Amino acid sequence: xxxxxxxxxxxxxxxxxxxxxxxxxxxxxxxxxxxxxxxxxxxxxxxxxxxxxxxxxxxxxxxxxxxxxxxxxxxxxxxxxxxxxxxxxxxxxxxxxxxxxxxxxxxxxxxxxxxxxxxxxxxxxxxxxxxxxxxxxxxxxxxxxxxxxxxxxxxxxxxxxxxxxxxxxxxxxxxxxxxxxxxxxxxxxxxxxxxxxxxxxxxxxxxxxxxxxxxxxxxxxxxxxxxxxxxxxxxxxxxxxxxxxxxxxxxxxxxxxx
Numbered sequence: 001x002x003x004x005x006x007x008x009x010x011x012x013x014x015x016x017x018x019x020x021x022x023x024x025x026x027x028x029x030x031x032x033x034x035x036x037x038x039x040x041x042x043x044x045x046x047x048x049x050x051x052x053x054x055x056x057x058x059x060x061x062x063x064x065x066x067x068x069x070x071x072x073x074x075x076x077x078x079x080x081x082x083x084x085x086x087x088x089x090x091x092x093x094x095x096x097x098x099x100x101x102x103x104x105x106x107x108x109x110x111x112x113x114x115x116x117x118x119x120x121x122x123x124x125x126x127x128x129x130x131x132x133x134x135x136x137x138x139x140x141x142x143x144x145x146x147x148x149x150x151x152x153x154x155x156x157x158x159x160x161x162x163x164x165x166x167x168x169x170x171x172x173x174x175x176x177x178x179x180x181x182x183x184x185x186x187x188x189x190x191x192x193x194x195x196x197x198x199x200x201x202x203x204x205x206x207x208x209x210x211x212x213x214x215x216x217x218x219x220x221x222x223x224x225x226x227x228x229x230x231x232x233x234x235x236x237x238x239x240x241x242x243x244x245x246x247x248x249x250x251x252x253x254x255x256x257x258x
Contacts, residue, residue, distance in 0.1 A: 085202025
């Protein structure tokens, strides 16, 4: 009598609220971005660890290209892949008994190398432009006679010519200062600490033959960076979407509503 009867039915989903379809799609895309990002990030690191090896250069003999104490990344290569102008890591007991050495290849097997003509290094009679040397640094501290590099060997110099103990310091050895290609284990591609970046290509040697192709370092770095962005962006989606949703509901909810 005069009473009001109200019938309430439970929602079919058991009371659980469902978010908008766009929200569910965003969550799926967020999860996909995180998963893909992890694959790229970890894959980039794994690829880099397989292809590259870090070294610390203890002396200034390669300055200004590489300073004393600089940390470099060197691509693992076979000595047969080395070209003129490459900065390489090698071991030779007649140079240093128990540590790798970093120098620049200026001549390969069959080349003749000498210094200096008009103040420049000559290889096969051609004067070599060496922009990687310091502005006032001579091509060599003192002249040295023409050396014919034996097949399968390399002639190497430091970029800091006035103080580098390089092939010119071993000219009286049986190999006339040359090093076997098989002694090379890696080719330096970048200075990573301080972050000076990729080494410049030694274009002065181009007329004598092809230069080495760059390694995959740029691609490796790109994979790591893109992977990190996807992981961070995908992981941040949930909290950001929730915060924006809370703000939107607060604006549309009537005053005093509970």
